[in-house]
Amino acid sequence: MTPSSTSTPSGTALPARQEHLLDVLRQADDEISGQDLHARLRAGEGAMGLATVYRHLRQLQQRGLVRCRHLPSGEALFAPTERDEHHLTCVDCGHTLRLPHCPVHGLELPTTHLEGFRPLFHTLEFFGLCANCQRRQAQTAPRL
């Protein structure tokens, strides 16, 4: 139960605290925000400052181990790269629906035109109006 060393695509071993941070992400049911992650770490053993959390998250992202997407609110959500989740988010109220499976499974980039870029992860997110907000909008502007 103690994944003591995660091998990274670049081959170097992970510092202990980053390893721990990654574990918390893996144990989470869904993506979590930086703030949330910080709170969870604080609750457990490996408490660390908020700044450090973000610093590690960035490094994990650069190693391709952590994926990040941004809510319309500007909040960033993090998840392990290996987890391939996608969401449908309401552009009005922000309510989020997790999609049952990845619509684009083995998604590949063409290797040309990449200018030396090394792709690490992708985000695919859907946006729309939830049932509630559609109703609310219909009341204001009757002409559907």
Added chain:
Amino acid sequence: MTPSSTSTPSGTALPARQEHLLDVLRQADDEISGQDLHARLRAGEGAMGLATVYRHLRQLQQRGLVRCRHLPSGEALFAPTERDEHHLTCVDCGHTLRLPHCPVHGLELPTTHLEGFRPLFHTLEFFGLCANCQRRQAQTAPRL
């Protein structure tokens, strides 16, 4: 040259200023930020306050006419929905590469499990390390 009325999916006509704002978005070469859009409007005829720009952008989003995605920096970028662009962004320096075509062309959501959601647009973005940042990283951690 004067698209005087854009018909929306919901059937209602667009207020003049939103129409104009949408035009500026369409004329832009690529996605632009709220701030940038504000500046361009200010430079031309239809100058309006920053708050108003954001207010209109939100409404256009809710009508499915404008698409929005967030940079790692938290900045929001806007584009007309009909334009189907995707990018490869460096997680380190933020350098962005526009992909020559949409990797997932006619992307469709399963109509089940949507709980009344009405999808309006999607974002598909790739993240990785650009050539420069790979080089820089390699210098710090030699073991590739």
Added chain:
DNA sequence: CTTCCTGCAAAGAGTTTGCATCAAA
């Protein structure tokens, strides 16, 4: 008169950075 739209300025949120400190090599 009522309603909607607008601008300005202030507030708000999340994230990043500066700096002094502390541990490790």
Added chain:
DNA sequence: TTTGATGCAAACTCTTTGCAGGAAG
């Protein structure tokens, strides 16, 4: 001694909201 990691708090950015003025119906 030198290097790298950390916490705290201040700073920063973009975005949203409150409120009063003004136009439209």
